[in-house]
């Protein structure tokens with residue numbers, strides 16, 4: 126009897142050891158399942174494009190305060206969002222065979238909307254800065270512009286160097302690369318970040334700020350309607366301000382598809398044409 130008991134005990138402890146060992150490898154499998162996991166993500170990524178095609182629409186996020194890139198315009202008595210970024214977005218949707226839905230929001234909220242899955246991609250004259258590249262993926266650059274400082278026409282001679290703006294308030298769009306440019310390149314000035322470029326232009330006209338940093342095409346677009354503002358002679362250190370499209374990290378199939386559309390539009394000079402047409406729209410009443 127006790128012999129059997131001893132055997133039973135031995136068997137039980139053996140079972141325990143096996144089970145204990147069993148849990149460990151199981152845990153390791155789960156961990157090394159990182160490989161498995163990423164291939165699972167790859168599958169999900171693959172289905173991203175499929176999901177969009179099935180839904181029949183793709184959602185783009187933009188901050189439509191940025192002529193000629195994206196801006197509001199009344200067309201046939203209806204408020205529309207237009208601009209060359211929007212034309213590019215339409216071509217992307219067309220190549221995917223789906224409808225385009227536009228969501229207009231503040232520039233500073235765009236990447237959060239992308240992360241949250243509220244939009245499928247962001248096109249907003251967005252520069253692929255190293256910080257942003259940590260958070261999202263970008264397509265190739267489809268357009269490049271330089272940074273300019275806008276001042277009131279009456280101050281053109283007064284504010285003509287970075288030093289001349291010492292102690293003055295310089296505006297920049299909140300969350301945009303321009304905010305960083307003011308902080309880094311104009312340390313003697315006080316940065317005033319605001320959510321919308323249109324508000325910054327108003328503040329400048331109303332003498333709440335003394336200058337503002339913005340990309341040249343945007344400065345020119347606003348200046349056609351605001352003769353009391355000019356582009357100053359102030360030279361900023363050259364900053365790479367190319368624009369690219371952002372998508373959620375890991376959606377490589379989407380990036381690839383978008384790059385193909387961009388290649389086509391760059392090669393056949395469509396983007397140049399879209400920029401020219403957007404500028405015409407800016408000037409049209």
Ligand code: ARG
Pocket residue numbers: 187188189190191194195232249250251252253298300301302303322366
């Ligand atoms: N290129 C700058 C950036 O990436 C400014 C873009 C602002 N775009 C806009 N639609 N307001 O930060």
